[in-house]
Amino acid sequence: MILQIASTIDNLLLSVPFIYNNVDVLPIAVPLLAGALMILFRHRIKFQKYLNLAVSIIILILAFLLITKVIVNGPSAYAVGEFGKYGIVLVADLLSSSMVLLTAFISLMCVIYSYEYIESESLNQSYYALFNLMIAGLNGIFLTGDIFNLYVFFEIMFLASIGLIFANEKLSSTLIEHKFEGAFKYLVLGMIGSTIMLIAIITTYGTIGSLNMADIALKISILNQEGRLPWQIVAAGLLFIIVFGNKAALFPLHYWLPDVHPTAPTPISAMLSGILIKVGVYGILRIVFLIYAPASSYYLPVLMLISLITIVVGAIGAIAQTDLKRMLAYSSISQIGYVFLGLSIGTAGSIAAAFVYMIFHAVAKSMLFLTAGGVIHHAETRDMTKMGGLIKTMPFYSAAFMIGAMSIAGIPPIAGFFSKMYLLKTGLEAGATIAVFIALITAFATIYYMFNSWISIFWGESLKNKRFHSSHEMMLPIAILCVFAILLGILCNPVFEAGDIVASQIIDPELYISTVLKVIPR
Amino acid sequence: MISGMNFWLTADGIALAIAVLATLLPIYRVLVGPTIPDRIAASDAIGNTVTILFVIYASASNSIFLFDIAVLLAIVSFIGTVAMAKYVDKGKVL
Amino acid sequence: MTTIIAQTISKAVFAICLMYSVNLFIHGANYPGGGFIGGVLLVCGIILIYVTFGINRADKMFKQDWFGWFGFGLLFASIAAIFPMFKNHNYFRSAFNVVHFEFFGISFGELEFASSMMFDVGVYFVVIGGLVFIITQIGKHKYSPPKEKDEKNVSLDRKDNIILPEPKEETEITDNTVSAAEGLQ
Numbered sequence: 001m002i003l004q005i006a007s008t009i010d011n012l013l014l015s016v017p018f019i020y021n022n023v024d025v026l027p028i029a030v031p032l033l034a035g036a037l038m039i040l041f042r043h044r045i046k047f048q049k050y051l052n053l054a055v056s057i058i059i060l061i062l063a064f065l066l067i068t069k070v071i072v073n074g075p076s077a078y079a080v081g082e083f084g085k086y087g088i089v090l091v092a093d094l095l096s097s098s099m100v101l102l103t104a105f106i107s108l109m110c111v112i113y114s115y116e117y118i119e120s121e122s123l124n125q126s127y128y129a130l131f132n133l134m135i136a137g138l139n140g141i142f143l144t145g146d147i148f149n150l151y152v153f154f155e156i157m158f159l160a161s162i163g164l165i166f167a168n169e170k171l172s173s174t175l176i177e178h179k180f181e182g183a184f185k186y187l188v189l190g191m192i193g194s195t196i197m198l199i200a201i202i203t204t205y206g207t208i209g210s211l212n213m214a215d216i217a218l219k220i221s222i223l224n225q226e227g228r229l230p231w232q233i234v235a236a237g238l239l240f241i242i243v244f245g246n247k248a249a250l251f252p253l254h255y256w257l258p259d260v261h262p263t264a265p266t267p268i269s270a271m272l273s274g275i276l277i278k279v280g281v282y283g284i285l286r287i288v289f290l291i292y293a294p295a296s297s298y299y300l301p302v303l304m305l306i307s308l309i310t311i312v313v314g315a316i317g318a319i320a321q322t323d324l325k326r327m328l329a330y331s332s333i334s335q336i337g338y339v340f341l342g343l344s345i346g347t348a349g350s351i352a353a354a355f356v357y358m359i360f361h362a363v364a365k366s367m368l369f370l371t372a373g374g375v376i377h378h379a380e381t382r383d384m385t386k387m388g389g390l391i392k393t394m395p396f397y398s399a400a401f402m403i404g405a406m407s408i409a410g411i412p413p414i415a416g417f418f419s420k421m422y423l424l425k426t427g428l429e430a431g432a433t434i435a436v437f438i439a440l441i442t443a444f445a446t447i448y449y450m451f452n453s454w455i456s457i458f459w460g461e462s463l464k465n466k467r468f469h470s471s472h473e474m475m476l477p478i479a480i481l482c483v484f485a486i487l488l489g490i491l492c493n494p495v496f497e498a499g500d501i502v503a504s505q506i507i508d509p510e511l512y513i514s515t516v517l518k519v520i521p522r
Numbered sequence: 523m524i525s526g527m528n529f530w531l532t533a534d535g536i537a538l539a540i541a542v543l544a545t546l547l548p549i550y551r552v553l554v555g556p557t558i559p560d561r562i563a564a565s566d567a568i569g570n571t572v573t574i575l576f577v578i579y580a581s582a583s584n585s586i587f588l589f590d591i592a593v594l595l596a597i598v599s600f601i602g603t604v605a606m607a608k609y610v611d612k613g614k615v616l
Numbered sequence: 617m618t619t620i621i622a623q624t625i626s627k628a629v630f631a632i633c634l635m636y637s638v639n640l641f642i643h644g645a646n647y648p649g650g651g652f653i654g655g656v657l658l659v660c661g662i663i664l665i666y667v668t669f670g671i672n673r674a675d676k677m678f679k680q681d682w683f684g685w686f687g688f689g690l691l692f693a694s695i696a697a698i699f700p701m702f703k704n705h706n707y708f709r710s711a712f713n714v715v716h717f718e719f720f721g722i723s724f725g726e727l728e729f730a731s732s733m734m735f736d737v738g739v740y741f742v743v744i745g746g747l748v749f750i751i752t753q754i755g756k757h758k759y760s761p762p763k764e765k766d767e768k769n770v771s772l773d774r775k776d777n778i779i780l781p782e783p784k785e786e787t788e789i790t791d792n793t794v795s796a797a798e799g800l801q
Contacts, residue, residue, distance in 0.1 A: 018701065025707040033694045039687025081708040088708075379695070576677070585646055594657065597633060601664045604622065608667055612618070616671045616755025 002494055004067040013065055017461070021070055024078035024090045026062045027100050032053060045124045049115055050098055052128045056108040063104040075147065075505070075515045076312055084521035085212050091145035095355070095502045099142040099248035099282055104360055105276045106366050107135050109477035110267035113370055116473040117377075118265055122167040134160035134271070145516055147201050147291070148211050150283075153518035154197065158190050161276060163390040165264045169458025171375075173382050174263050183261040185256045190518035191244045199237035202229065204291075207232050214516035217291050217509060222462040224294035237292035239301060241284060249333050249438055250340065251309040257333055262325035262382070266373030269325060272367035273332045281339050285351075288343075288507045296346070310337030310440050315445040319452075323382050324372050325455055328365070331408060335361050335445065341439055342423045348507050349426035357419040360488060360496065364407035365415055367481035372401045375457060378468040388461025398458045398467070400478045405450035405481055407485050410443055415489040422496065499502065534582035541578055545571040562606045569599025618668055626668040633661025641740055648730065651736035655743030662748055669753050682752065685745030693738025696731070706733075 013020045022029075034055040041048055075093035079085075079479065092100075111131065120125060137157030144150050165183045205211055207230050208219050221228050231236070249257040257277075261269050288296045288303070314334025321327040339361070342354030374397050379387045391398045407416035420443065427436040488495060505511060529535045536602070551564035573596045580588035609615050637657040644650030664772035667672040702710035717723070 017704075021704075022701050022707065029694065029698055029707060033691070033698065036687050036691035037692055040684060040691065042683075042687075079706060079709065082706045126683075524681065590648060593636060594653075597629065597657065598660055599669070600629065601660050603721070604626070604664060605667050616666055616752070 003071065003509055006071040009065070009068045010072040010281070011464075013069070015154070019062075019065065022078075023062060023066050024076060024092050024143065024432065025080065027059055027066065028143065029091075029106070030059055030062065031136040031139070035129045035136065038132060039126065039344065040127035040489060042126060042129065043124055048124070048128050050223075050255050052132070055079070055132065056104070059139075060101075060104040061099040063097070063473075065215050066092055067101050069096075070094055070097045072412050075289050075512055077516045077519045079519045085215060085517055086518050086521070087456075088149045089145040089212060089214075089516055089519055090143045091214070091512065091516055092143055093505055093515075094505065095258060095282070095285065096142040096499065098359070098498065098502070099278065100139050100277075101274050102362055103135065103138050104361060105111045106130075107271065109366065109370070109481060110270050112473055113270075113373070113477045114265070114267040116471045117169060117267060117373060119168045119170045121438050122265075126163065130160045130163040134164065137434060138279065142282060145326060146211050147204065147216070151194070151197055151201060154279075155194060157276070157279070161268070161272065162187055162190075164268045165260065167265050167268065169265045169377075171374055171380060173380060178490040179263045180253075181255075182259040186260045189246060191255070193243045196239050200236045200243070203232050203236040203239070207236075212516065213286065213291055214509075214513040217293060217511050218517070220292065220465045221294055226479040229294060232297055233292060234295045236286055237295050237299065240287045240292075241303070244280040244283035244287065245306070246280070247283070248309050249310075250280075250338070251306045251313055252337075253335050254310060254313065258321075258326050258329045259327040260280055263321065266369055266376070269329075269353075269373075270366035270369040274362040275371055276300070277332060277333060277336055278362060281343065281358055284340075285343065285506060286398070289507045290350075290512065293509065295343060296491055298342050300346050301512035303340060304432070307337045307344055308435055310334070310340065311439060311442045312337075315442045315449070316383065318449045319445060322385050322459070324376065324384050324387075324453065325369070325382055327384070328368055328372060329450065331446070331449065332365055336363070336407065338420070338439060341435060345427055345430045345432050345435070347430045348407070348500070348503040350423065350430055351506055352496065352503035353419065354421040355502050356492075356499045357423055360407065360415040360419045360485075363481055363484050363488065364414075365483060366405050367400065367504050368404035368408065370474075370478050370481070371397050371404060374470055374474055375401070377470075379457075379463075384456045387457045387463070388460035390459070390468075391458040392462055392490050393466065394470075396475060396479075397399040397470075400482050401454055401458070403485055404481050405454050409447040409450045412488055413486070415492065418480050418492045418496075425513075428506070455491065470510060529582075532582075534578060538575070538582065541571055541575045545575065558610055562603065562610065565604040565606075566599065569595065571601070573599070586609045618670065622668045630661040630665055633657055633664075637677035638660075638684055639760045640738065642727070644736065649737030651784050656747070658740075659744055659747040659751075662744070662764025663671045663751060666752065666755070671752060674753075682745045682749040685741050686749060687745070689738045689743075689745055692741060693737075696738060699734075700731075708735075 010016070011307065013023075019026070037051065038048055070092050071094070075091060078090040078092070080088040080090060084340070097335045114123075114131075131137055134157055134236070137153045137155075137160060140153030141150060141157060146367060161181055165186065166179060201211070204216060208216050210216050210219065220229070220233060223233075246253040261272050264272060288299050292299075311334050314330050314332070314337060318327050318330035318334060334356075339354045339358050342357060374394070375387070376382055377389065378394055378397075379390065381387070403414060407414040410417045410420040424436050424440060427439070530539065545568060548564040548567040552561050552568070555561040555564060573592050576588050576595065580586070580592065589599040605615050637654040639654075640657060641650040641651060641654030644654065659727075662678070666678065669677065697708045700711075701707060708730035710730050712728060714726055714728050716726045
């Protein structure tokens with residue numbers, strides 16, 4: 001049925017050749033243009049607000065059209081500047097187009113939320129412009145098929161997100177010193193990561209002589225078949241894993257995340273925890289299974305060990321925290337460990353499970369952060385031990401937090417349960433019994449810390465008697481994300497089918513490579 | 523460009539050797555210089571001599587692109603000297 | 617160094633910088649140079665004026681919204697990239713034409729005009745706007761040495777980072793935030 005709807009939309013889109021031909025690049029081009037307009041109109045706050053809303057909706061529609069095109073016609077490649085495979089190629093397969101759709105959806109929610117939440121001093125400075133540049137960078141990362149271009153978009157996204165961390169909330173409970181501390185850690189680690197990434201790109205280019213991902217993958221697999229794989233290639237892949245692992249907060253590089261994500265304003269925390277750490281997962285999927293695929297037998301056992309440590313460390317950190325947003329940040333670390341567990345088992349089923357886990361976690365965690373923003377506004381503190389009894393004054397937020405907590409902890413009717421069960425099931429089928437056992441034990445810790453925080457926030461002695469009147473602009477995104485978290489749980493079949501297709505495309509990148517190499521200069 | 527030992531006997535080679543020597547002497551003043559103005563003057567001298575090095579090298583290698591670098595270096599070293607001098611004089615740059 | 621001699625010379629140097637940056641920009645299509653280098657050179661000239669005249673007088677002399685230049689450049693670059701899509705070509709597709717200059721029978725040589733030069737114009741403005749904006753914001757920022765920390769309000773213990781400051785100090789802290797936000801955003 002989904003295929004029928006998709007083909008109908010695709011046929012309709014054929015009548016608009018401008019959009020149909022360029023739908024691969026428009027998710028990058030539109031936010032770049034919008035970012036420039038936002039800077040020029042930065043003092044006209046009302047106009048900026050409606051323009052940004054329109055742009056976000058347009059990007060969502062474009063991402064939707066892109067994924068329908070990909071579902072109907074398979075992966076598509078787009079040569080920027082028409083230089084063929086020697087220039088920059090944008091490749092949209094099902095993985096990247098669904099990541100673009102996820103980005104567009106979550107960012108629309110965060111944009112609606114931030115009208116009411118961010119103070120106007122920051123809004124009329126450069127908040128919207130940086131937000132749009134960040135979206136452009138994210139879409140570029142997901143769509144590009146060229147490793148140097150990946151580096152460029154990575155930098156755009158990274159620098160824009162640093163600027164966004166400094167945006168102020170209306171009722172800020174974060175000291176500016178802590179903001180500086182967190183942003184400084186993020187900046188320094190990110191810069192070191194970028195330098196390492198540049199070294200890896202130079203190594204690969206110097207050895208293989210190409211920057212196109214598909215071309216590199218083909219050449220490396222040929223070298224591997226001839227039995228003379230250069231040792232630098234394995235090292236370059238490891239450097240890439242360090243960079244993306246730093247972004248995704250894998251174990252030895254996870255310590256920056258609990259400082260950065262809580263100090264950012266809430267919509268940006270939701271973007272950081274929802275989308276930006278998934279950039280690391282996406283990058284490692286491409287690195288391990290596409291570009292350096294012959295060397296993946298070196299990487300996967302290391303990744304599995306690291307992911308198990310990440311799961312445990314994140315869960316222990318989350319149990320120990322009394323700060324609401326820090327607890328959520330530690331929970332993000334733990335959950336990203338689950339995604340990497342599925343990725344590192346390496347069978348088609350477990351990669352599909354990791355993909356689905358990633359999407360469900362993005363929806364649930366961004367909703368939890370947005371809810372936490374409302375709670376912090378009302379309680380005027382981030383300390384959970386000083387909250388209590390808020391269920392009387394903010395019933396909507398308590399329900400939303402409950403649904404998010406159930407999704408993260410994996411309680412049946414909500415989306416998170418199905419992804420977690422599927423992940424553990426495929427792990428058992430692949431024979432990784434000990435890993436699944438550790439993950440299962442930590443899942444109980446997840447249940448403990450999520451519900452313990454819910455109880456300490458919403459139950460107990462009531463400190464505030466005044467009812468919290470939040471605006472509709474703050475409640476609407478939370479409500480939409482709640483509905484999605486429940487609906488994805490009930491109707492999870494299409495997502496799992498999409499996950500299976502994604503996993504088969506990742507395991508066997510023949511289609512991807514042939515699509516890219518078919519592009520010719522004109 | 524003439525290679526080997528013969529190069530140092532041409533006019534370009536002799537000029538280049540003198541310019542290199544003139545670049546090395548102010549480095550001593552930068553490292554030792556008892557006061558900050560000494561160091562600023564010495565670094566300005568280094569900027570000028572490096573500009574001259576580029577011009578001589580451009581003449582020796584018959585390349586016009588090195589002139590671009592020489593002009594750029596002259597402008598930038600002038601601005602650097604002005605900024606450092608203002609810092610010594612007023613205690614702030616802007 | 618803010619004598620009248622320095623000010624007069626810096627005006628002359630600014631003119632040289634402007635001329636030379638335009639030169640670098642124009643022959644940047646096929647030779648070393650281009651929008652970025654040209655922009656940086658012009659920024660050198662502008663910053664020289666800022667240094668010799670002081671930030672207030674120089675701001676009055678230029679009367680420019682440098683952040684707006686940044687936005688304008690970004691707009692120009694992205695429009696130059698989008699435009700080929702209306703002509704049924706891909707994003708960033710470039711076309712070029714060689715123009716022969718001849719006035720009154722005298723040949724002035726020929727120049728190669730590529731449509732990607734419009735993108736370079738955008739880069740030029742982005743570099744000028746961005747760099748001058750950052751440097752002037754750093755110059756305007758008044759550095760105040762950190763005061764003696766009150767042990768009651770600000771504790772170095774990480775668990776206490778949620779304590780709100782006393783209302784008396786809040787004004788100071790918001791002042792600090794605003795200036796920091798201006799400087800860093």
